[in-house]
Structure formats: C-alpha cells, structure tokens
Amino acid sequence: MKTTKGEKRMLKYVIIGSGGTGGALGGYLSKAGKDVTFIARGAHLKAMQEKGLEIIRVHDTLYLKHVNACSEDALQEHPDVIFVCVKSYSIDDILPFIKSIASPQTVIIPILNIYGTGAMMQKQLPDLYVLDGCIYVASQKKAPGVILMSGDILRVVYGPRRDQEKRLILEEIRDDLNESGIKGLLSDHIERDALKKFSYVSPQGACGLYYHIPAGPMQKPGKERDTFAKLVSEIALLAKAQNIDLGDDIVERNLNILDHLSPDMTTSMQKDIASHHASEIAGLIDQVIRTARIYHVSLPTYEMIAKALKRTI
Numbered sequence: 279m280k281t282t283k284g285e286k287r288m289l290k291y292v293i294i295g296s297g298g299t300g301g302a303l304g305g306y307l308s309k310a311g312k313d314v315t316f317i318a319r320g321a322h323l324k325a326m327q328e329k330g331l332e333i334i335r336v337h338d339t340l341y342l343k344h345v346n347a348c349s350e351d352a353l354q355e356h357p358d359v360i361f362v363c364v365k366s367y368s369i370d371d372i373l374p375f376i377k378s379i380a381s382p383q384t385v386i387i388p389i390l391n392i393y394g395t396g397a398m399m400q401k402q403l404p405d406l407y408v409l410d411g412c413i414y415v416a417s418q419k420k421a422p423g424v425i426l427m428s429g430d431i432l433r434v435v436y437g438p439r440r441d442q443e444k445r446l447i448l449e450e451i452r453d454d455l456n457e458s459g460i461k462g463l464l465s466d467h468i469e470r471d472a473l474k475k476f477s478y479v480s481p482q483g484a485c486g487l488y489y490h491i492p493a494g495p496m497q498k499p500g501k502e503r504d505t506f507a508k509l510v511s512e513i514a515l516l517a518k519a520q521n522i523d524l525g526d527d528i529v530e531r532n533l534n535i536l537d538h539l540s541p542d543m544t545t546s547m548q549k550d551i552a553s554h555h556a557s558e559i560a561g562l563i564d565q566v567i568r569t570a571r572i573y574h575v576s577l578p579t580y581e582m583i584a585k586a587l588k589r590t591i
Contacts, residue, residue: 288313289450292357292379294372296322296347298417298546299389300363301425302432303460305333308345310458315357316347317375323347325423333417333425356381359451362388363413365546366395366561373402380406385447387436389413391546392561393476396468397439407445410468411436412475416543428540435472437465470522477517477524478532480562481509483545487559488583494541505579507533512577516566519573559589567591 289312293304296318308314308331318326326347333340350372356379364372369390380386386408388395396410416429434455438444448464455462465471485496485506495502510529517524525531550557567584568591570577584591 287450289358289447289454290355291315291454292317292353292360293363294360294375295363295365295368296326297363297419298425299413299415300361301331301419302333302415302417302427303361303363303389303413303434304345305331305340305342305425306432306458306460307454308342309340310454312454312458314346315353316345317350317353318347319349321422322419323349325421329423331423331425333427334420335427336430350375353379355379357384358447360384360386362386362390362395362399364390365550365556366390366392366558367556369395369399373399376403376406382406383447385409385445385451387411387434387451389434389436391476391479391558392565393473393480396472407442409436409438409442409448410472412472414475416539418546418549428543429538432459433461433463435463435465435468435475437468437471439468470517470524473513473517473522474524474528474531477510477513477528478535479545480513480566481506481532482536483547483558483562484509484580484583486544486548487551487563488586492541493536493539493543497537497539497541503533506536508579509583512570512579513566516570516573516575516577519570519575559587563587564589564591 291314293300294317296316304314304316326345330343331345386406389411396408400408412435414431414433417425417427420426452462452464489502496506507529510532514524514528547557547559547562563584566580
C-alpha cells in the first residue's frame with residue numbers, strides 16, 4: 279500500500295492458526311484497525327466468516343462482527359508479516375503454504391511453545407526471513423468463532439537471531455502491536471528471551487503431566503512445587519551450556535508466574551493428551567533431553583519424568 283510522506287503505511291498481517299493464540303493476537307490487531315487475515319479451517323472458519331470473532335476476556339467480551347478469514351487456498355496476496363500460531367506438530371504441513379504466499383521481504387514470526395522453532399523453519403525456508411518469537415497469553419478456542427482468555431496478559435516477544443539482519447519493519451510491527459493493546463517487545467537476544475518462556479512452559483507441562491494435576495498443587499509447598507522448581511533449574515543448566523544466561527532469578531521468576539495462574543489451569547499439552555490428540559510432548563520434553571545429551575548436561579528430573587511417561591528418546 280502506497281503512503282504519502284509522513285503517513286504510516288498499513289502492514290498486511292496473516293495469522294496462520296486462529297485458535298487460542300492466533301485468535302487472541304489477530305483479534306486485538308483487528309480491533310485496532312490493522313489489516314489482518316485469519317487462516318482457519320472447518321467450523322471455526324465458517325463461524326468467523328458468518329458471525330465474526332468473539333473473545334471472552336476476564337472482565338468483558340470483545341466482539342468483532344466482521345473479520346477477514348479464509349482457507350489456505352483462498353489467499354492470493356503476499357503479506358508483510360506472517361504470525362505462525364499453529365502447534366509444532368503442524369509446522370511441516372504449513373510450510374508449502376508459507377512458501378506460496380511469502381516474498382523475501384515478508385517477516386515470518388513463529389510464536390510456538392517449542393524453543394528453536396524459528397531456526398528450524400529457517401533451514402526449511404532458506405530464501406525467506408524467519409525470526410524467532412514467543413507469546414505470553416492464556417487462551418483457548420472455546421467454540422467455533424469463540425476464544426476464551428483466562429488472563430489479562432498478552433505479550434509478544436520476537437526478533438532476529440544473532441546471525442540475522444535487523445530490518446526497519448520490525449519496529450513497525452512492534453508499534454502496531456503496542457497500538458493494539460498487545461505488549462510488543464523487539465528483542466535484542468531472542469534466543470535468551472524465547473528460552474526464558476520455554477523455561478516456564480516446559481516445566482509446567484512436564485510437572486502437570488507427571489502428577490496429573492493443574493496449576494493449583496504446584497502453587498502450594500510440596501513435592502509438586504519442588505519438582506517444578508527442579509525442572510526450571512535444569513533448563514537453566516542447559517541454557518548455560520549453550521552460553522545463554524537466563525539470570526539467577528529464573529526459578530523465582532517462574533514460580534511467581536505460576537502463582538498468578540488460575541489454580542485449575544492446565545497446559546495445552548496436558549489438554550491434548552487428555553483428549554487423545556496430537557501433542558507437543560516431543561518438543562517440550564523429548565527435545566530437552568536430546569539437547570542435554572548433545573551438551574553432556576545431566577537432567578535427572580526430566581529423565582525421571584520421561585521414564586515415567588515411557589518416552590523412548
């Protein structure tokens with residue numbers, strides 16, 4: 279889109295994966311008047327096309343009567359920004375679609391739970407510009423066309439890895455996020471910041487799965503809370519082996535995040551496994567142990583949980 283001198287250009291955003299994460303992110307951007315296209319399927323797509331998008335929040339409901347939503351094969355334009363919000367086990371399925379719509383100027387930002395997703399995607403998309411990123415949000419798809427947010431936090435952290443160039447458009451993305459009520463952080467060390475997020479998500483999922491519990495028991499003194507803390511400490515050891523400093527307060531920081539959750543909150547991995555769906559256990563638990571073996575780091579708590587879950591790694 280052309281702009282006159284001094285006028286801010288309108289970036290075109292595509293959200294691939296319009297469930298809890300993508301629905302919330304795209305919903306806030308859309309409410310602020312940004313150019314957003316949601317990629318969805320099935321009943322969720324039909325509901326968004328016919329009735330719009332409803333985001334149920336802690337204190338109110340955000341209702342977007344009209345949103346731009348379509349299937350993969352219906353999108354013909356090249357966006358400026360692609361937010362990848364699918365689960366890690368769906369990445370391979372969407373790579374051909376990304377190749378078909380992205381130009382070398384398109385900024386691709388995966389905001390998945392799995393650490394290192396951007397670097398992995400970059401190897402498979404060598405001619406494109408793939409960053410790393412993560413999102414802080416507690417949300418899920420409640421019904422077709424309906425997203426439930428169970429917390430007020432909505433923060434996106436993204437940035438180029440140390441071997442990548444930094445483009446001016448990244449600051450425009452940050453500004454758009456902040457104008458939309460989303461806390462956008464353009465990181466100068468995305469490997470560290472993404473691993474900080476992972477150092478919380480992986481331990482909570484692993485601990486919750488091991489004890490078959492929501493957040494509540496981990497919020498009280500006892501073996502569950504101790505296990506969570508040990509898992510965080512082991513991620514910190516693994517980070518140190520990779521010359522990434524998560525800070526001396528990472529256990530305290532993650533316990534503080536945990537303590538502010540709803541006691542009945544469970545991770546998406548726990549929900550998927552309980553529903554007998556595909557899950558991200560390979561990235562949240564198995565990959566941690568594989569990486570530890572590469573760096574010759576001992577992670578006894580992760581090993582204990584993997585053994586109990588009968589993971590073959």
